[in-house]
Amino acid sequence: MTDLPRRIAWNLRHRWRRIFAVLVLGAGVAAPLVTGLWWSLPLVWFFGLFVALPVLHTLTKPVPDQGGDGDDANTPDDPALRALRERYARGEIDEREFERKLDRLLETEDAETADRDAEDIAERVRDGLRREVERVRE
DSSP, X not given: OXXXXXXXXXXXXXXXXXXXXXXXXXXXXXXXXXXXXXXXXXXXXXXXXXXXXXHHHHHHSOOOOTTOSSXXXXXXXXXXXXXXXXXXXXXXXXXXXXXXXXXXXHHXXXXXXXXXXXXXXXXXHHHHHHHHHXXXXX
């Protein structure tokens, strides 16, 4: 039960469009009952769904990183790493197993990247994975 506030916060942050649409539909149904004017229902629905929702979506859309070609520009292009990320995104492996396999992959990396800081690479890969998982869940 302690995970409930975190789950509610995640749902509000990532599914706010659905919540907003349901609230607009409810407000549209309640508007004629409150005002006594039948035309307030389509008016609330139109401005809520076709004006306010697109404007809010545009204002809250994340800004892409500057200078990057894509979301995965900082992560190495390794097929094993890509497969591991896809398995994690699909939910086939949990976070603990992902971390363990990621550490094993980083230990066995080729000599070209061996001189880089392994923690820095792991952190960039984890950040890229988190962005991809968020994108898959939406």
